[in-house]
Amino acid sequence: MANIISVINNKGGTGKTTTVLNLGAALAKRKQRVLLVDLDSQGNLTSTFQSGTNDMGIGELLVGNCSMDDVLKANGNLSLIPSTDKLLDFEFQINNEPGREYMLREQLEKLADDYDFILIDCPPSLGTLSINSLVAANTFIVPMQAENFAFIGLDRIMLITEKVKKRMNPSLKLDGILFVKLAPRTKFSQAVLSNLSNNKNFEGKLFNTYIRQDIALMESGAFKQTIFEYAPRSRGSHDYMDLAKEILKRYGKK
Amino acid sequence: MAKNRRTISDIQKALLINTKFIKEPEEVEEPIVKAEKKEPEPIANDKINIDEVVLKKYKILAPYLGDSVEELINKALNHFLRLKSLQLDQAIKKITEEE
Numbered sequence: 001m002a003n004i005i006s007v008i009n010n011k012g013g014t015g016k017t018t019t020v021l022n023l024g025a026a027l028a029k030r031k032q033r034v035l036l037v038d039l040d041s042q043g044n045l046t047s048t049f050q051s052g053t054n055d056m057g058i059g060e061l062l063v064g065n066c067s068m069d070d071v072l073k074a075n076g077n078l079s080l081i082p083s084t085d086k087l088l089d090f091e092f093q094i095n096n097e098p099g100r101e102y103m104l105r106e107q108l109e110k111l112a113d114d115y116d117f118i119l120i121d122c123p124p125s126l127g128t129l130s131i132n133s134l135v136a137a138n139t140f141i142v143p144m145q146a147e148n149f150a151f152i153g154l155d156r157i158m159l160i161t162e163k164v165k166k167r168m169n170p171s172l173k174l175d176g177i178l179f180v181k182l183a184p185r186t187k188f189s190q191a192v193l194s195n196l197s198n199n200k201n202f203e204g205k206l207f208n209t210y211i212r213q214d215i216a217l218m219e220s221g222a223f224k225q226t227i228f229e230y231a232p233r234s235r236g237s238h239d240y241m242d243l244a245k246e247i248l249k250r251y252g253k254k
Numbered sequence: 255m256a257k258n259r260r261t262i263s264d265i266q267k268a269l270l271i272n273t274k275f276i277k278e279p280e281e282v283e284e285p286i287v288k289a290e291k292k293e294p295e296p297i298a299n300d301k302i303n304i305d306e307v308v309l310k311k312y313k314i315l316a317p318y319l320g321d322s323v324e325e326l327i328n329k330a331l332n333h334f335l336r337l338k339s340l341q342l343d344q345a346i347k348k349i350t351e352e353e
Contacts, residue, residue: 148268148269151269151273151276152272152273154276155272155273155274155275155277158275158276159274159275162275187261187265188265190262191263191265191266191269192269194262195266195269195276196276199276201275201276
């Protein structure tokens with residue numbers, strides 16, 4: 001049964017796509033069957049994963065214009081349900097559907113036995129698509145930088161996820177907060193870390209692994225490669241592999 | 255101009271100003287998940303004696319309602335039992351009031 005993880009933050013540029021791609025690749029390297037779902041109409045995950053464009057993607061799948069086989073792209077242990085630039089139009093269409101929050105769950109349930117992990121790359125908003133990801137997921141990861149607006153953003157995400165838990169997905173849990181581009185020696189980072197680590201609601205919910213600032217992570221995306229292909233000895237490569245190991249340990253896997 | 259020196263504690267307090275969930279952890283309760291209403295346990299046909307004529311009618315009716323015969327019988331039985339349960343509640347209430 002797949003562990004479905006929503007990687008969510010309504011703030012842009014927090015490393016959601018980078019995390020989904022490289023955590024997914026790291027898990028696949030550890031012999032896990034991984035599916036990535038690009039739920040962002042910007043399609044950055046899709047364009048990094050493959051060359052060329054797609055006629056059909058997650059939007060078409062959700063509204064029933066195509067089948068799962070039409071959209072699923074496999075590459076060894078790592079597969080992708082891509083996004084297209086038409087996803088925004090489909091989001092408007094979905095908004096009028098009864099039970100609109102459950103549409104992604106319906107689709108992913110069909111694949112639950114085919115994968116060990118399904119990672120969802122959410123758009124930088126808390127709209128219908130992000131809510132769909134939280135309803136479909138077992139857990140969620142919040143990648144964030146240790147800065148003021150990200151801290152306020154985390155607060156908003158937690159309030160929304162509490163509502164989703166109460167109304168639609170009672171088993172939804174916070175997997176963890178992942179600090180990216182962290183400079184742990186600065187006072188500001190220490191204040192953010194200490195505010196969260198002393199908070200009952202986040203007990204055991206801060207990943208021990210954090211992602212250090214690494215230019216190779218930015219470059220790898222531009223070259224349509226994972227960090228393991230582009231710079232296997234980089235800090236980013238080590239950090240994402242450590243994160244995969246930490247997650248596998250949490251899930252009781254090797 | 256002198257640089258404003260802030261301590262970690264100052265920053266911690268400033269960070270919390272615009273938050274709700276993080277600021278008030280003790281007030282955020284775990285959501286109460288209501289126990290899901292259990293569907294009535296299906297009862298196998300051979301455990302209930304159903305009048306043959308009634309069963310025949312149910313077999314005709316079931317496809318029109320989009321149910322299987324078993325589902326339809328279970329629904330009818332469930333409805334009957336709820337009704338009886340309600341009558342029982344009312345009887346108990348009446349007896350209590352009289353006492």
